[in-house]
Amino acid sequence: MQIIDIHNHFFPHSWPDLAQRFGTPNWPWIKHTEAGKAEIMVGDRFFRHIYSACWDPEVRLQEMDRDGIDLQIISATPVLFAYERPPEHALGCAQLFNDAALELCSRGKGRLRSLCQVPLQDIDAACNELSRCMRAGHLGVQIGNHVGEKNLDDPGIVTFLHHCADEGAAVLVHPWDMMSRERMPNYMMPWTVGMPAETQMSVVALILSGAFDRLPAALRICFAHGGGSFAFLLGRLENAWHHHPVARGSCEFPPSHYLNRFYVDSAVFEERTLRFLVQTMGTDRVLLGSDYPFPLGEERIGSLIRGSSLAQQVKTALLGGNANRFLGLTSEPHNDLNIPASVAAKANSAAVAEPEQLTYSSYLKVPELLELQHPQSSPPHHDELLFIIVHQTYELWFKELLHDLDAVVANLRAASANPESRDGVYEAARLLRRCTEITRVLVEQFTILETMLPTHFLAFRDKLEPASGFQSEQFRELEFLCGLKDEKMLRYHRPTPEAHALLLHRLEEPSLHDVFFAALKAIGKLPATASTNDREQFEARARAILSLYKDEHHFRDWIDVCERLTEFDELVVSWRLRHIQLVERIIGIRMGTGGSTGASYLKLTLDKKFFPELWEARTLLTG
Numbered sequence: 001m002q003i004i005d006i007h008n009h010f011f012p013h014s015w016p017d018l019a020q021r022f023g024t025p026n027w028p029w030i031k032h033t034e035a036g037k038a039e040i041m042v043g044d045r046f047f048r049h050i051y052s053a054c055w056d057p058e059v060r061l062q063e064m065d066r067d068g069i070d071l072q073i074i075s076a077t078p079v080l081f082a083y084e085r086p087p088e089h090a091l092g093c094a095q096l097f098n099d100a101a102l103e104l105c106s107r108g109k110g111r112l113r114s115l116c117q118v119p120l121q122d123i124d125a126a127c128n129e130l131s132r133c134m135r136a137g138h139l140g141v142q143i144g145n146h147v148g149e150k151n152l153d154d155p156g157i158v159t160f161l162h163h164c165a166d167e168g169a170a171v172l173v174h175p176w177d178m179m180s181r182e183r184m185p186n187y188m189m190p191w192t193v194g195m196p197a198e199t200q201m202s203v204v205a206l207i208l209s210g211a212f213d214r215l216p217a218a219l220r221i222c223f224a225h226g227g228g229s230f231a232f233l234l235g236r237l238e239n240a241w242h243h244h245p246v247a248r249g250s251c252e253f254p255p256s257h258y259l260n261r262f263y264v265d266s267a268v269f270e271e272r273t274l275r276f277l278v279q280t281m282g283t284d285r286v287l288l289g290s291d292y293p294f295p296l297g298e299e300r301i302g303s304l305i306r307g308s309s310l311a312q313q314v315k316t317a318l319l320g321g322n323a324n325r326f327l328g329l330t331s332e333p334h335n336d337l338n339i340p341a342s343v344a345a346k347a348n349s350a351a352v353a354e355p356e357q358l359t360y361s362s363y364l365k366v367p368e369l370l371e372l373q374h375p376q377s378s379p380p381h382h383d384e385l386l387f388i389i390v391h392q393t394y395e396l397w398f399k400e401l402l403h404d405l406d407a408v409v410a411n412l413r414a415a416s417a418n419p420e421s422r423d424g425v426y427e428a429a430r431l432l433r434r435c436t437e438i439t440r441v442l443v444e445q446f447t448i449l450e451t452m453l454p455t456h457f458l459a460f461r462d463k464l465e466p467a468s469g470f471q472s473e474q475f476r477e478l479e480f481l482c483g484l485k486d487e488k489m490l491r492y493h494r495p496t497p498e499a500h501a502l503l504l505h506r507l508e509e510p511s512l513h514d515v516f517f518a519a520l521k522a523i524g525k526l527p528a529t530a531s532t533n534d535r536e537q538f539e540a541r542a543r544a545i546l547s548l549y550k551d552e553h554h555f556r557d558w559i560d561v562c563e564r565l566t567e568f569d570e571l572v573v574s575w576r577l578r579h580i581q582l583v584e585r586i587i588g589i590r591m592g593t594g595g596s597t598g599a600s601y602l603k604l605t606l607d608k609k610f611f612p613e614l615w616e617a618r619t620l621l622t623g
């Protein structure tokens, strides 16, 4: 896998005097101060110190080797955009630097590629220059995040983005010409405050205007500097979208729906922020971008990602895999020869990729999955990973159980609605068989955790408090769904209002137990009784079961459902028992982190049954 840096800049060693060429003042020019060093001037104003990596491919390649970078996608610097100037001047400037970029790439031994720039104040001219550049070998375009008062949702700019998608051009959005400069005269605030806000504004404009609804999914667009403040403030945006009609704009879906429509680069300079960005945007949406070789760029390109504790697969995606997709590259040819621009152009266009393909990893979200284990112990205790993974696998199986048991409920409802048809009954029995097999695995799985010594668990146990199995929302959901409803257990979910609301819903809706006996009523096996006496009702239900077993010839399918439910009940008790044995083996009779008396409390749950009538019926049976 190639390591690709998609955000870095160049300046040619020299270029014609633009003020003279266009007859207007204050164009950028380069002042060489000493060997390998220069200043960028705008008119007679100092703009930035730069060094030879900007124009000398040898220096650049050496530093890429030093940092383990295979490929850099160079782009000019926003100070050259010239969006505020007459379009023909901006076009002339763009052409000059676009050709200079290709010339630099042609001396880059196949390890440099480029993004062009366009006169975005004139959409036709911008589209034409983009097409010319794509034919000449650029991989896409770098655009400023606004053109004067126009944000990226401007209809003309959206048309241009459409054209980029048609041309297969990758688009890098770079903040520039920062807002409110008069209020940010000091401390480089235009860079540290203005740029992130500018970028956020661009993303928000594209989302809320509905532009992403209209633009083709083939558009590959990336926002520099981690997307500015967008990810951090997504919650605020989402909240406004849901609660204030005026904040909704014209997009069809809430803002978070559009996260898979764009990329952001990794230029955030801090691991916590990088992790947050990856969590928010997804592991497939963040690309290595360094802002090299400018003073605020990453000093050792890629060191933030490489040195982070992200999973290796995630690092691989961020360092190159995602960039391959963003740039539309297939496997990159590595050319050690000096190649002329025209040949480089051909090589570039040959590398334009087929559409994105589903892979094992992208389908199963393997990188995301492997990113979800975060030990609390520091340094991480060896066994904490096992502890986390075992719990996570339980939760995944709980999810599947809920999925299947909900389907069992739906099938039993169908059986009630149409007592003549046996389809629902067969299907319910089939799915229940799956549930029992899963639960069998869940009982077995405790043995893996028992390979952990009690001393090893105690070494990190205090880091887990006050987290406790009591807070397993899905376990409680399973109990409520099957019919064991204990409202008191809701208190453990107060800190998580969504879980609390879901459990409340489960508490109120008819359970599997209710639906099963309603079905027996529907097929005439359980007479509607006027009795309000719980015991009498219970006995009536047990007798209904009994009557099924006594008429095996006619009710084989229903008996199958009863047997599966009994087995499920039995296996859940086995799960409770094995859990208690594990608890005793690991922490003896210590209290639980959830505040219970531990094993002695858990033993009280052993008598719990989902379908006690199925067991009672056994007592009532006679030979």
Ligand code: HEM
Binding pocket: 390, 391, 394, 395, 449, 457, 468, 469, 470, 472, 475, 579, 582, 583, 586, 587, 591, 592, 593, 594, 595, 596, 597, 598, 599, 601, 602, 605
């Ligand atoms: C070292 C391993 C484990 C220990 C020491 C342990 C300990 C405990 C304790 C003491 C409780 C009682 C509640 C409390 O006071 O916190 C409990 C409850 C619970 N644990 Fe575990 N547990 C372990 C592993 C697991 C695993 C692997 C699961 C799998 C999901 C699990 C799921 C649960 C559930 C769902 C409850 C609530 C049970 C109920 O309310 O009936 N535990 N655990």
